[in-house]
Amino acid sequence: MSYSTGYGDPELGGPATAWRDGWPVYDRSGTVCVIGAGPSGLTAMKNLKEHGFGVDCYERETSVGGAWNWRHNRSPVYASTHLISSKPFTQFPDFPMPDSWPDYPKHTQVLEYLEHYADHFDLKKSIWFGTEVVKVEPAEGDRWDVTTRSTGGFGGERIHRYAAVVIANGHNWSPKRPAYEGLDDTKIEVIHSAQYKDAAQLRGRKVLVVGAGNTGCDIAVEAAQQASRCWHSSRRGYWYTPKFTLGRPTDQVNDLMLWLRLPLKARQFIAHRTLKSTVGDLTRFGLPKPDHKIYETHTIVNSQLIYHLGHGTITPVPDIARFHRSDVELKGGELIEPDLVVLATGYETKFDFLDPALLGIDATGRPKLALHAFPRRQPTLAVAGLLQPDSGLLPLVHWQMVLFARMLRLREASPAKAVAVQRKLEAGLEQRWTSAKVKDSTRHWFEISHTTYLKAVQRLLDEVGLEGAAR
Amino acid sequence: MKVIRTREWAFPVPPARRELRRATPEVDEGKPPLLFVPGFGHGAWVFAEHWLEHTADRGFPAYAVSLRGHGESAKVRKADLRAYAHDVAQAAAGLPRRAVIVGHGAGALVTAHALARYPARAAVLLSPVFGGLGTALRNPMVSLPAAFGGGLRLPAGQLFSRELPASAGRAYAARLGRATSRAQWQLLAGRKPERPVGDPPVLVVGSPDDRIVSDSALRRVARHYGGAPLLFPGMGHDLMLDTRWREPIDAILDWLEKSN
Ligand SMILES: Cc1cc2nc3c(=O)[nH]c(=O)nc-3n(C[C@H](O)[C@H](O)[C@H](O)COP(=O)(O)OP(=O)(O)OC[C@H]3O[C@@H](n4cnc5c(N)ncnc54)[C@H](O)[C@@H]3O)c2cc1C
Ligand SMILES: NC(=O)c1ccc[n+]([C@@H]2O[C@H](COP(=O)([O-])OP(=O)(O)OC[C@H]3O[C@@H](n4cnc5c(N)ncnc54)[C@H](OP(=O)(O)O)[C@@H]3O)[C@@H](O)[C@H]2O)c1
Numbered sequence: 127m128s129y130s131t132g133y134g135d136p137e138l139g140g141p142a143t144a145w146r147d148g149w150p151v152y153d154r155s156g157t158v159c160v161i162g163a164g165p166s167g168l169t170a171m172k173n174l175k176e177h178g179f180g181v182d183c184y185e186r187e188t189s190v191g192g193a194w195n196w197r198h199n200r201s202p203v204y205a206s207t208h209l210i211s212s213k214p215f216t217q218f219p220d221f222p223m224p225d226s227w228p229d230y231p232k233h234t235q236v237l238e239y240l241e242h243y244a245d246h247f248d249l250k251k252s253i254w255f256g257t258e259v260v261k262v263e264p265a266e267g268d269r270w271d272v273t274t275r276s277t278g279g280f281g282g283e284r285i286h287r288y289a290a291v292v293i294a295n296g297h298n299w300s301p302k303r304p305a306y307e308g309l310d311d312t313k314i315e316v317i318h319s320a321q322y323k324d325a326a327q328l329r330g331r332k333v334l335v336v337g338a339g340n341t342g343c344d345i346a347v348e349a350a351q352q353a354s355r356c357w358h359s360s361r362r363g364y365w366y367t368p369k370f371t372l373g374r375p376t377d378q379v380n381d382l383m384l385w386l387r388l389p390l391k392a393r394q395f396i397a398h399r400t401l402k403s404t405v406g407d408l409t410r411f412g413l414p415k416p417d418h419k420i421y422e423t424h425t426i427v428n429s430q431l432i433y434h435l436g437h438g439t440i441t442p443v444p445d446i447a448r449f450h451r452s453d454v455e456l457k458g459g460e461l462i463e464p465d466l467v468v469l470a471t472g473y474e475t476k477f478d479f480l481d482p483a484l485l486g487i488d489a490t491g492r493p494k495l496a497l498h499a500f501p502r503r504q505p506t507l508a509v510a511g512l513l514q515p516d517s518g519l520l521p522l523v524h525w526q527m528v529l530f531a532r533m534l535r536l537r538e539a540s541p542a543k544a545v546a547v548q549r550k551l552e553a554g555l556e557q558r559w560t561s562a563k564v565k566d567s568t569r570h571w572f573e574i575s576h577t578t579y580l581k582a583v584q585r586l587l588d589e590v591g592l593e594g595a596a597r
Numbered sequence: 598m599k600v601i602r603t604r605e606w607a608f609p610v611p612p613a614r615r616e617l618r619r620a621t622p623e624v625d626e627g628k629p630p631l632l633f634v635p636g637f638g639h640g641a642w643v644f645a646e647h648w649l650e651h652t653a654d655r656g657f658p659a660y661a662v663s664l665r666g667h668g669e670s671a672k673v674r675k676a677d678l679r680a681y682a683h684d685v686a687q688a689a690a691g692l693p694r695r696a697v698i699v700g701h702g703a704g705a706l707v708t709a710h711a712l713a714r715y716p717a718r719a720a721v722l723l724s725p726v727f728g729g730l731g732t733a734l735r736n737p738m739v740s741l742p743a744a745f746g747g748g749l750r751l752p753a754g755q756l757f758s759r760e761l762p763a764s765a766g767r768a769y770a771a772r773l774g775r776a777t778s779r780a781q782w783q784l785l786a787g788r789k790p791e792r793p794v795g796d797p798p799v800l801v802v803g804s805p806d807d808r809i810v811s812d813s814a815l816r817r818v819a820r821h822y823g824g825a826p827l828l829f830p831g832m833g834h835d836l837m838l839d840t841r842w843r844e845p846i847d848a849i850l851d852w853l854e855k856s857n
Contacts, residue, residue, distance in 0.1 A: 176716060176795050214606045220716050220794050221690050222683070225612035246695055382607040517606075525600055577601060584600040593598065593792060 144287065146263075146271055151285045157182055158534070159272050159288040161259045161479075163249075164192015165240055165520050166511030167294035169218060170527045172247045174292075177531035182286070183249070186258040186277040190244045193298050194237045196323070200299040202341070202473065205324045206348060207233040210340055210427040211518030212375035215576070218243065219521045229375045262291055262480040268506045273479075290506035290534055292527070297475040297512055304336075304471055308449035316449075319345060319470035327466075328352040334454060334464035336446060338364050339569075342470030343428040349468075350430075350439035357462055361445040363414035368429040371400055376427065377517055384577055390561050394419050411435040412442045422563055423570050424516045472569050475512065485509065486555075496551040497559070497582060498572050499526045505537065505548050514569070516560075517576040525583045532590045539592065547590055554582070599713075599791055610683040613676075616669035617688055618645045618661045620653035629718050629853070630692045633661040633837075634685050634711075636702025636726065637776035637784070638751055640668020643701075643769075643835065647842045655850050660696075662688040664707065667774055676777045678784070682710035689715045697853060702726045702809070702834065703776070705818075709790035716795025719856065721849050724803045724810050724834050725818045729787030755808045757833040760840040769838055800824065800852055802845055804832040827852075 142150030156179065160170045163185035171181045187198045196203045209216055209230045216231075217223040223231065223239055231239075244250050254274070260283065261273035270291045275283040301318040309316065319341045325348045333353040335346045338360035349356035367376050374382075379400075383393045397420045409415050413435070434440040443462065447455045453463045477485060477493070485501050486494030495501050498512050508530045511523045536544040559574040559582060618641040622628075631652055633644040641661035652659035663670040664681045673680075685707055689696045697719045700708025705725030712720055751773055753766035776784075793799070801819035803826050805812045819826040829836065829845050836845045 214609045219600075219602070220714060222686055222714070224691060225615075225687055245693065246690070248694065378607050378609070381603050385603040385607045528598075577603070580600045584598075587598055587600065 144265075146265075146285055149283070149285055151265075151271055151287050153287045154180070154182060154289075156180060156289045158290045158292065159184070159259075159270065159286070160292045160294055161262075161272075162192060162294040162296060163187075163190040163244075163253050163255075164294060164296050164511070165194070166296070166523045166527075167192070167292070168240060168244055168249060169520065169524045170292040170294055170510050170530075171249045171252060172243070173524065173527040173531050174534075175247070175249075175252075177535055179289075179531065179534070181252050182288070183253040184257045184259050184272075184274050185253055185255050188255050189241075190250070190253065191237045191240045192296050194233055194240060196233060196237070200320070202298045202320050203233045204319075204322050204344070206344065209233075209236065209518070210369075212377050215377050215381075216518035216520055218524045220524070221246070230369060259295075259479050262293075264484070264504075268504075270506065290508075292508050292510050292530065293477065293480075294510040294523075295477070298473045300474045300476045301469075302472045302474045303469060306446055306449050308451075311451060312449040312454075313451055314449065314454070314464060314467055316467040316469065319468055320473075322468055322470075325352045330354050331466045332464045333357070334359060334443075334462065334467045335470055336467065337470035337472065338362075338426060339470060339472055340426055340428070341472075342468075343426055343431045345468055345470055346440050347428065347430045347434055350434035350437075353466075355441075355464070356434075356439065357441050357443045357464060359443045359446060359456070360414065363408070363416040364423075365401065365416050365420045365425050366405060366408065366431055367397075367401065367420075367425045367427055368404065368432075369427055370429070371404065380421075380516070390421065394421055397421065405432055408432070408435075414444075418563070421516065421575075424514055424573055492571055494555060496555050496557075497526070497579070497586075498574065499530070500551050502552050502555060505544070506534065512572055513579070514573045515576050515579070516574070522574075522576060522579060525580060525587075529583055529587055529590070532587065532592050535592055536590050543590075547586065550589070551586070557582075598794070605679075610680045613665040613673055613680075613684070614671040615665065615684055615688060616641050616663040617691075618642070618649060619659065620645075620649040621658045622653045622656045624656075625658075626656045628657045629857075630658040630660060630694055630696045631853075632685070632689050632692065632696045632698050633659070634698060634700040634704040634708050635661065635663065635667065636700075636704040636724075637781065638667070638773040639702065639704070639835075640670075640772075640774065642668060642772065643837055646838055648837045648846050651843065651846055652850065655847075657850065657853070658692075660688065660692065664704070664776070666777060673777070675779065677779045678707060678710055678788075681707040681776075681780060682714060685711035686715040689717065697721070699723060699849065700725070701837065703728070703780075703784055706784065706790065709793075712793035712797065712799075713791035714794070717793070717797045719797045719853060720793070720799045721852075722799065722801045722818060722822075723836055723845070724807050725801060725815070726784070726810055727787065727814070727818055728784040755833075756835045756838075758804075758806065758831055758839050758841075760831070761833070761838070769835070798856055800849065801826040802829070802836070802849065803827075804829045804834070804836065806831055807834045809834045 143153040144151040158179045160167045160183040212229045213223050256277050257274050258277045263271045265271045270288045273285050301320045328349050329352045332355040333349040334357045336359045346358040444457045447457045453461045559579040641663040644661035649659040666673045695718045698708050698717045699721040701723040703726045705722035753770040757766045799822035803815040815826045832839050
């Protein structure tokens with residue numbers, strides 16, 4: 127689907143019914159607008175539809191899948207990406223991934239799954255591909271004016287008015303690039319991991335990988351196999367958990383302990399012991415000692431990094447001090463001479479299309495949202511999928527969106543109760559959804575523990591009630 | 598609505614190969630697919646006899662799954678109700694479009710459990726055996742052995758009306774297998790399924806002359822889902838194999854056409 131007809135398009139909008147700064151506004155009455163057709167946007171659409179809402183989704187790319195659609199330029203996945211969360215934690219809770227797939231499917235399978243989800247629930251007919259949302263502004267009656275245009279800025283803009291908006295624009299597409307002294311003048315090739323697609327880019331080169339998030343570790347492992355030399359720079363110590371422990375996917379072991387109702391301290395103890403007996407002491411390889419306990423931040427899941435450290439095919443190094451013309455100076459003074467530097471330093475969250483105050487965004491760029499999803503005093507606005515869970519993301523977004531759909535329905539069914547629920551939500555605005563002490567860094571503020579988080583969602587769902595509100 | 602499923606996450610159901618039989622219409626009219634779920638001891642073949650082709654002739658893509666350990670699905674030593682419900686949710690989620698699930702006998706209970714894990718478009722419970730003590734007392738000869746780990750005994754006389762020639766009935770009965778002891782036990786224990794997700798419309802279909810499911814049990818299940826059962830007097834428990842198999846399936850498809 128795309129915009130083919132001119133203004134007054136009868137299918138989407140009808141004749142203009144209001145005006146905004148001299149532009150016509152097409153009223154979509156009770157319809158909800160969803161921004162983005164990645165996993166979060168798709169499950170928003172599916173659950174809103176299930177609760178009887180009409181939806182219009184705008185996706186700036188030409189197909190569904192978001193981050194998992196490696197065909198899109200902005201996709202952060204690389205050819206070798208496999209999930210780090212095993213199937214039970216990654217699939218939507220009401221749409222299982224096929225039994226025939228492995229514990230940790232490949233990124234192409236995740237995309238296939240999302241495509242299938244969109245077809246199965248007939249979502250594509252409500253998605254406007256190649257269309258970018260450029261502005262979201264409040265209108266009277268808790269409604270929203272959404273300005274769109276075709277991606278790349280061709281053609282005119284148009285404004286539609288919606289009953290509610292779900293922002294599902296993802297947070298893994300805008301590269302976070304650290305500033306280094308001398309970076310502008312160096313002749314070493316420096317790319318961000320977002321530009322890394324295939325191991326061929328590393329073949330035969332001397333590669334420095336910066337950052338020990340999951341991306342950095344994956345790329346370091348590939349460099350160990352493909353490059354002629356691999357340095358891996360990390361500025362802190364982390365816990366590296368293997369993908370399998372005790373004969374099963376590691377995240378399932380964690381939930382086994384939760385199922386046994388072991389408290390965090392006991393789980394940390396067991397995990398430390400298990401890691402000690404398998405992975406061992408990492409400072410042996412020259413890695414920094416972790417500055418936090420396990421489960422305090424979402425762990426790095428990588429079975430191969432340690433293997434390559436042990437084979438000497440990855441050399442761990444400290445943080446970068448500065449770039450010179452043809453070499454890199456590390457903190458501590460050592461000089462190394464890579465010919466390719468891959469910055470796997472993560473991504474920034476971005477909400478360009480909306481007044482930051484609406485999401486309570488502070489000077490550091492962090493929004494203030496109840497349950498990391500619901501802004502203050504905006505009962506018809508939600509952010510989907512802005513979470514860094516200790517499990518897979520998709521089930522969590524699913525429940526966020528079931529909750530949002532029910533809260534919207536509650537506004538009609540029982541306005542007074544809806545206000546009470548909204549107040550309750552806002553009372554928890556400062557709350558963090560993990561029992562561990564989360565490291566205060568630019569990437570850990572939205573870390574959550576899936577059980578703590580889902581328990582809170584469950585309580586709210588029970589309070590909203592409305593079982594049977596679907597359809 | 599159960600959000601926290603730690604047990605299911607920590608102990609996912611092990612995969613098992615599944616038999617899926619199908620009959621698809623010649624032209625796709627965009628009608629929703631139907632997934633038929635046979636009861637304990639039954640396999641996908643019971644629907645392949647008449648219903649699959651007939652459903653496809655009326656323009657609906659039709660599929661029938663065999664639960665693990667049944668029909669041509671993988672043989673398993675262990676399986677519980679959750680594993681069977683998993684098989685149904687897997688089969689449903691694998692279909693091209695959001696499916697209507699039609700469960701028969703104890704397969705209706707399996708379907709009811711699956712409805713809490715897959716948002717079906719609609720569901721039909723045929724001669725539903727929802728278990729519990731009532732079922733056991735009504736059929737002591739059938740269920741007593743099961744309580745002690747034996748198979749549920751399902752003689753032809755219990756399953757079909759007298760209209761079906763005795764030889765045909767015996768031949769069908771000879772093809773029956775059995776569910777695992779654990780699943781049978783769970784059936785007798787009769788744990789209530791969770792509420793369906795996505796609130797699908799649910800139709801209950803049966804016969805007042807069913808010798809396994811009493812009229813009152815039928816009504817109870819129908820009431821639970823907010824309706825009254827659609828009855829086909831004179832038919833036996835296995836509606837899809839009985840001589841008048843055409844009537845119930847036509848009624849179900851009519852209902853689907855109307856509710857859409
Ligand atoms: C390498 C890698 C591996 C990962 N592995 C896992 C894993 O194992 N398990 C897991 O659960 N998660 C994993 N993740 C996290 C991953 O980001 C999520 O699984 C998921 O993709 C997030 O979905 P989303 O819909 O919120 O965002 P996205 O997938 O980023 O989708 C956002 C969509 O919104 C669109 N969009 C953005 N802005 C606009 C606009 N203004 N107008 C219109 N459209 C717009 C984008 O084009 C995009 O399609 C991984 C991430 C990376 C980078
Ligand atoms: N296989 C997979 O499934 C897979 C693969 C890749 C990514 N992912 C997911 O995708 C998301 C993004 O992962 P990511 O690895 O790209 O990013 P990330 O998790 O944000 O990690 C970024 C890394 O770079 C470091 N870093 C950031 N700024 C730096 C700076 N200025 N100087 C030096 N180091 C710096 C960080 O250190 P600090 O710790 O000190 O901040 C961290 O080690 C995560 O949710 C991740 O789990 C999954």
